Amino acid sequence: MALRPVYATPAEAIADIPDGASIAMGGFSATLGCPIALLRAMADNSTAKDLTFIGNGIPQGATGNPEDPWFVVHPSRVKKVICSFPAAASSRRGGANPYESAFTDGTTELELVPQGTLAERLRAGGAGIPAFFTPTGVGTRFAEGKEERTFDGRRYIMERALRPDYALVRALRADKLGNLYYRNTARAFNPPMAMAAQTTIAEVEEIVEPGDISPDLIATPGIYVHRLVVVKR
Amino acid sequence: MPAPTVAKDRLPRELIAMRVAKELQPGYFVNLGIGIPNLVADFTDPAKGIIFHAENGLLGIARAQEVGKIEIPDMMNAGNQPVMPIAGAWLMDSADSFAIVRGGHLDVAVLGGLQVAQNGDLANWLRPGRAVGGVGGAADIAAGARQLFIAMEHNTSDGEFKIVRECTYPLTAVGVVKKVFTDIAVIRVDPGGFVLEEMAPGWTAAEVQSQCDAPLRLSPDLHEMEMA
Numbered sequence: 001m002a003l004r005p006v007y008a009t010p011a012e013a014i015a016d017i018p019d020g021a022s023i024a025m026g027g028f029s030a031t032l033g034c035p036i037a038l039l040r041a042m043a044d045n046s047t048a049k050d051l052t053f054i055g056n057g058i059p060q061g062a063t064g065n066p067e068d069p070w071f072v073v074h075p076s077r078v079k080k081v082i083c084s085f086p087a088a089a090s091s092r093r094g095g096a097n098p099y100e101s102a103f104t105d106g107t108t109e110l111e112l113v114p115q116g117t118l119a120e121r122l123r124a125g126g127a128g129i130p131a132f133f134t135p136t137g138v139g140t141r142f143a144e145g146k147e148e149r150t151f152d153g154r155r156y157i158m159e160r161a162l163r164p165d166y167a168l169v170r171a172l173r174a175d176k177l178g179n180l181y182y183r184n185t186a187r188a189f190n191p192p193m194a195m196a197a198q199t200t201i202a203e204v205e206e207i208v209e210p211g212d213i214s215p216d217l218i219a220t221p222g223i224y225v226h227r228l229v230v231v232k233r
Numbered sequence: 234m235p236a237p238t239v240a241k242d243r244l245p246r247e248l249i250a251m252r253v254a255k256e257l258q259p260g261y262f263v264n265l266g267i268g269i270p271n272l273v274a275d276f277t278d279p280a281k282g283i284i285f286h287a288e289n290g291l292l293g294i295a296r297a298q299e300v301g302k303i304e305i306p307d308m309m310n311a312g313n314q315p316v317m318p319i320a321g322a323w324l325m326d327s328a329d330s331f332a333i334v335r336g337g338h339l340d341v342a343v344l345g346g347l348q349v350a351q352n353g354d355l356a357n358w359l360r361p362g363r364a365v366g367g368v369g370g371a372a373d374i375a376a377g378a379r380q381l382f383i384a385m386e387h388n389t390s391d392g393e394f395k396i397v398r399e400c401t402y403p404l405t406a407v408g409v410v411k412k413v414f415t416d417i418a419v420i421r422v423d424p425g426g427f428v429l430e431e432m433a434p435g436w437t438a439a440e441v442q443s444q445c446d447a448p449l450r451l452s453p454d455l456h457e458m459e460m461a
Contacts, residue, residue, distance in 0.1 A: 028289045028327070029313050056327075085367035103365045110365065115288065116331030116373030123328035134335060136373045139354075139407035172307075184324060185290045186307040191326040219326065 004178035010037040011045035013229040022052040026169035026190035030061040033186035035170040037231040052080040075102035084115040125161035126195025167197030174204040178222030194224040201227040235392035243416035251276040251460040266344035269384040288370040293322030334377040342378035346385040351426040351447040356402035375406035387415035394446035431458040
C-alpha cells in the first residue's frame with residue numbers, strides 16, 4: 001500500500017519548494033479551509049523566491065488566535081498571484097498590506113480570474129483537459145487576449161488549465177493512504193487544487209487508519225495527495 | 234454627472250430586499266450576492282421552499298449562526314459568515330459549485346450593482362478610482378444564472394447615475410441584467426432598453442426618469458411598488 005509520508009512539521013513538509021515554483025493554496029478564505037500552517041511556513045521558514053501563488057485570495061492568513069499576528073508571504077518573494085480576491089484583508093487590522101503597493105506598482109503581477117473560472121482551470125488541469133470554453137467574462141476585460149468562439153448561438157472564451165507544481169491543502173482528517181475528509185464548507189478550492197498539482201501537501205488535524213474514513217466521505221482521494229503533516233488547531 | 238435632487242423619501246435597504254423577495258417563485262434555486270441581495274433571504278416566505286446557494290460550496294442555507302455561539306464549525310456562506318444548512322442541504326467543492334452556476338442551474342441570482350446599462354450590461358466589481366479590486370464569483374454568477382436581478386441604491390452616495398446608457402466602469406458581464414430593484418423603482422431590461430414598471434410611494438415617473446441617465450419607457454402596467 002502506498003502509505004503517504006508524514007512530515008514532522010509544516011516547515012519540513014515545504015522545505016524543498018524551490019525558487020520559481022507555482023503553488024496553489026486551498027480553501028476559500030483565510031478563515032475557511034485555508035492551510036494556515038503550511039502557508040505560515042512558506043512565510044517564515046522558506047526563502048524560496050520568484051514564486052507564483054494561485055488561490056481565491058492572496059498568500060496571507062491568521063491562525064484564528066487573536067494573539068497571533070496576521071502574516072503574509074512577502075510580495076518581494078512573489079512574482080505573480082493568480083486569484084479572484086486580491087483585496088488585502090489584513091489592512092482592516094491596521095497597517096498596510098504590502099500586496100496593495102506590489103500590485104499597484106507591478107512588482108508582483110496580478111492575474112485576476114473569476115472565481116468559477118479559477119476553479120475550473122484547476123479541475124481541468126487535474127483532469128487532463130488543457131483548455132475549455134466558458135461564457136464567464138465574455139465581452140469584459142477577462143476576455144482580453146483570449147480566443148472567442150460561438151457554440152449554439154452563444155459566445156464563449158477559451159481558458160487554459162492550471163497545473164501548479166505544488167498544492168497546499170487543509171482537511172480535517174487524512175488516512176495513512178492520503179485520503180482526505182473535509183468538514184462542511186471547508187472543501188472549496190482544496191479538492192480541485194489537490195488534483196491539479198504535481199505535489200500535494202495536506203495539513204490535517206489527525207491521521208487515521210485506512211478504512212476509518214468511509215469511502216463515500218472521501219472528497220479528495222489519496223491518489224492526489226503526496227505528503228501529510230498533522231497540525232492541531 | 235450628478236442627478237438633480239428630488240426631495241422625496243427613498244426606501245431603506247430592507248424594503249428593497251423585501252420587494253426582491255416577492256419576485257422569487259416557489260421552488261427556485263437562488264444565489265444572493267453581498268449587501269442588499271444578502272438581505273433578501275430574511276424576507277423570503279419559507280413556505281415557498283426556495284433553496285439558496287452559496288458559491289463557496291453550500292446548496293441550502295437556512296439561517297445565520299450567531300458568532301460566538303457556533304453550532305456547526307466550518308459552515309459558512311460566501312461572505313465568510315457562519316450559517317446553518319437546511320435539512321437536505323448539499324456540500325460541494327468550488328468546481329462543482331460553479332458547475333451549478335455556469336451550467337445554468339440557478340433560476341435567479343441577485344447581485345449588487347455599480348452601473349447597469351440599457352443593453353443589460355453590468356459593472357459591479359471595480360469601484361472608480363481603484364486600481365485593484367476583487368471580482369470573486371460575480372462574473373461567473375452574472376453570466377450563468379438564468380435570470381439576473383440587481384438590487385441596489387438607485388444613485389451613488391454622491392448622487393451620480395447608476396442606471397446608464399453605457400457602463401463606464403469595468404464590466405462584470407454583458408447583456409445579462411433582467412430587472413433592477415432600487416430604492417425608488419423597479420425597472421425591467423428588455424431588448425429595447427429600460428422599462429419602468431414600479432415606483433416607490435410618492436415618486437412620479439418623471440422624477441424616477443430624472444435619476445436615470447438612460448431613457449425609460451413606461452410599462453402599460455406602471456404602478457406603485459408593493460412589498461408584500
